[in-house]
Amino acid sequence: MRSPVPRFRDVERQVASLQPVQCDPPCHDRQNTMWFIRDACGIVCAIITWLLVMFAEFVVLFVMLLPTKNLTYSLVNGTIFNSLAFLALASHFRAMCTDPGAVPKGNATKEYIESLQLKPGQVVYKCPKCCSIKPDRAHHCSVCKRCIRKMDHHCPWVNNCVGENNQKYFVLFTMYIALISLHALIMVVFHFLYCFEDDWMKCSTFSPPATVILLILLCFEGLLFLIFTSVMFGTQVHSICTDETGIEKLKGEIPRWEKIPCWEGMKEAFGGPLSLAWLSPFTDLSCRTDDSTSIPEAPQGEIIEEDVIEIPLRH
Ligand SMILES: [Zn+2]
Numbered sequence: 001m002r003s004p005v006p007r008f009r010d011v012e013r014q015v016a017s018l019q020p021v022q023c024d025p026p027c028h029d030r031q032n033t034m035w036f037i038r039d040a041c042g043i044v045c046a047i048i049t050w051l052l053v054m055f056a057e058f059v060v061l062f063v064m065l066l067p068t069k070n071l072t073y074s075l076v077n078g079t080i081f082n083s084l085a086f087l088a089l090a091s092h093f094r095a096m097c098t099d100p101g102a103v104p105k106g107n108a109t110k111e112y113i114e115s116l117q118l119k120p121g122q123v124v125y126k127c128p129k130c131c132s133i134k135p136d137r138a139h140h141c142s143v144c145k146r147c148i149r150k151m152d153h154h155c156p157w158v159n160n161c162v163g164e165n166n167q168k169y170f171v172l173f174t175m176y177i178a179l180i181s182l183h184a185l186i187m188v189v190f191h192f193l194y195c196f197e198d199d200w201m202k203c204s205t206f207s208p209p210a211t212v213i214l215l216i217l218l219c220f221e222g223l224l225f226l227i228f229t230s231v232m233f234g235t236q237v238h239s240i241c242t243d244e245t246g247i248e249k250l251k252g253e254i255p256r257w258e259k260i261p262c263w264e265g266m267k268e269a270f271g272g273p274l275s276l277a278w279l280s281p282f283t284d285l286s287c288r289t290d291d292s293t294s295i296p297e298a299p300q301g302e303i304i305e306e307d308v309i310e311i312p313l314r315h
């Protein structure tokens with residue numbers, strides 16, 4: 001167990017000395033520019049995600065649905081699959097290009113802390129990496145290089161953090177991917193049954209070996225993604241319901257926040273009471289645009305592993 005004494009070196013007791021050299025003035029870069037993380041690994045993973053959906057789209061359309069003689073079957077399944085795939089990609093795009101809840105960079109300045117009008121003895125946390133005053137439940141992401149409010153995890157597949165502002169889009173993305181995977185698997189089973197009864201040459205425009213290889217690849221992709229995204233969807237809904245983010249669970253943090261009931265958590269994450277808008281990646285979470293910083297309450301004198309700024313008691 002580490003002694004608390006060395007950690008005390010991080011404590012800045014004088015508000016007057018609070019002008020870290022490396023801190024730039026607060027920037028409000030989210031207002032005019034689109035949020036996009038320039039991380040090579042994340043960009044590659046996001047492109048792979050889109051390519052995999054395109055591959056599934058290709059096999060479903062050109063190997064299974066178009067060569068089928070049953071027009072109703074093709075139309076119904078084609079419409080369902082394409083609509084779900086479109087919603088999945090739209091959710092992916094929104095999850096990737098929505099600010100997950102980044103705390104303004106470099107706002108740990110003397111002026112900003114004074115403007116918070118903190119009471120003597122009150123404690124705020126400063127992130128040493130991005131020089132921001134950390135609101136309660138925010139964590140620093142080393143990929144985004146920012147502190148993210150209610151950060152759940154950084155997902156390379158959407159090349160972004162999952163936080164309080166984009167969790168809905170991430171949940172929808174996992175749900176729609178699970179649904180198209182399930183739908184594709186069902187269609188593959190039907191196609192195999194149909195082709196075994198019929199002549200292989202007639203049930204696909206591709207050669208029989210190419211058809212089988214493409215269908216097996218789709219099966220493999222569908223199964224893998226069905227399992228992965230269903231687990232992810234379940235985990236996300238569970239974390240919304242229990243009001244505990246993935247990172248808080250991982251770190252075993254003792255809740256200092258007041259937990260909200262499951263249904264309230266769902267309404268907060270999805271931006272309002274239950275409606276069809278919950279399923280739409282196009283509706284905005286309009287209630288999440290303020291830059292306010294909630295100050296965590298911590299017992300006076302408690303040493304926490306981050307930089308702690310304690311407002312000195314007046315004499
Ligand atoms: Zn930070």
Ligand SMILES: [Zn+2]
Binds near residue numbers: 141145160161
């Ligand atoms: Zn991140």
